[in-house]
Amino acid sequence: MGNITFVEHDGTEHAVEIEPGKSLMDLALDNGIPGIDADCGGECACGTCHVIVEGNGVSITGSASDAELQMLDLTPERADSSRLACQIVISDAMDGMIARLPEFQM
Numbered sequence: 001m002g003n004i005t006f007v008e009h010d011g012t013e014h015a016v017e018i019e020p021g022k023s024l025m026d027l028a029l030d031n032g033i034p035g036i037d038a039d040c041g042g043e044c045a046c047g048t049c050h051v052i053v054e055g056n057g058v059s060i061t062g063s064a065s066d067a068e069l070q071m072l073d074l075t076p077e078r079a080d081s082s083r084l085a086c087q088i089v090i091s092d093a094m095d096g097m098i099a100r101l102p103e104f105q106m
């Protein structure tokens, strides 16, 4: 096992135990992480689960799909390692990953 750390815009950190097979969005919601709205429920259709991946997650989470990239284009705080949390499936290899939350979702 291991942990993924969500970091709010103000720097507040939340370390959450990895649950392989679950989406990063569901992990955040199930653990009460503030700042993930997930308005579409994980359908890659709202962009309100935007996270900026750091640490070992940048390479491990893989590439965003075309549909995800189109949604990310609409997010106000997009960064090079931006992802939609609903499109990331957690694995044990993500131990130590950092997911920064933008100040605002769409």
Ligand code: FES
Residues within 6 Å of the ligand: 025, 037, 038, 039, 040, 041, 042, 043, 044, 045, 046, 047, 048, 049, 071, 084, 085, 086, 087
């Ligand atoms: S929850 Fe809507 S795009 Fe991720």
